[in-house]
Amino acid sequence: MAGAVRGGPGLPGRLREVSRRLARRFGRPGTCGHEIEPVRNLVLTILSQNTTDANRDRAYGQLVKRFPTLHALAAARPSELEEAIRTGGLAKAKAKSILGALARIREEGGRYSLDFLRGIPLPPAREYLTSLPGVGVKTANILLLFSFGLPAFPVDTHILRVTKRLGLVPAAATLAKAALSLEPHVGTGDHVPLHLNLIRLGREVCRPRNPLCTVCPLLPVCPEGKRRKKAHAPVRAPRRRGTPAVGRTGGTTGGSGGVAAGGGRPTPG
Ligand code: SF4
Secondary structure, eight states, X not given: OOOOOOOTTHHHHHHHHHHHHHHHHHOOOOOOSOOSSHHHHHHHHHHTTTSOHHHHHHHHHHHHHHOOSHHHHHTSOHHHHHHHTGGGSOHHHHHHHHHHHHHHHHHHHSSSOOXXXXXXXXXXXXXXXXXXXXXXXXXXXXXXXXXXXXXXXXXXXXXXXXXXXXXXXOTTOXXXXXXXXXXXXXXXXXXXXXXXXXXXXXXHTSOSSSOOGGGOTTGGGOHHHHHHHXXXXXXXXOOOTTSOOSSOSSSOSSOTTOOOTTTXXXXXX
């Protein structure tokens, strides 16, 4: 269970501290594998839903090979597109979303381009994108951040898990609610590195099961990590007055190998 949520005025400071600690461990990544051209990024991001990066990239590679231009892609039969992107999973639903989104974009703008969103403020740009088939807040925010350079904050399952454990979002928050509540509090210029570093932390350290709290750079600011550390701390036997300590080798306390007499259980007085 995540610790208490500390929202309000403390949130910007806490996010800044999290970002600083992650940057010290992982650096400050400025970009990722996402396409920059907005419509292609939209296609790639729809393909990335509910699959791994490797499967997404395989599916996208096959799609580009089979349909090199957006015109060719938009003219594809659903069954052809499904076949091309099968390795990415949920091929039927994703093909439907891609073809539906391309049709809407062409219908409304006269061409396969989202450039008309440039210069539009973030909320209406997001509102338009989320009106497209298969596009939720996460997909829209990826486009807004990586293709349009807007301060949107995409939250995926890794970021949701980590920020819940950090007590930055409520335990019941959805991907969309977490994204919208964190976004305005992320520091200027921090949206890209914080997004990418939280994902990396979630994959490598703050895993769904058995998070590696003892080597986590966020432990000093993480209620869940502190709770886990306390729960797993070795229990030491109380010393009787006048008797020497048993089972201690170096006279230090709290070491990982420091098992007290009685198998780590308190000795009855
Ligand atoms: Fe996750 Fe533990 Fe790090 Fe907290 S201290 S962010 S629970 S790995």
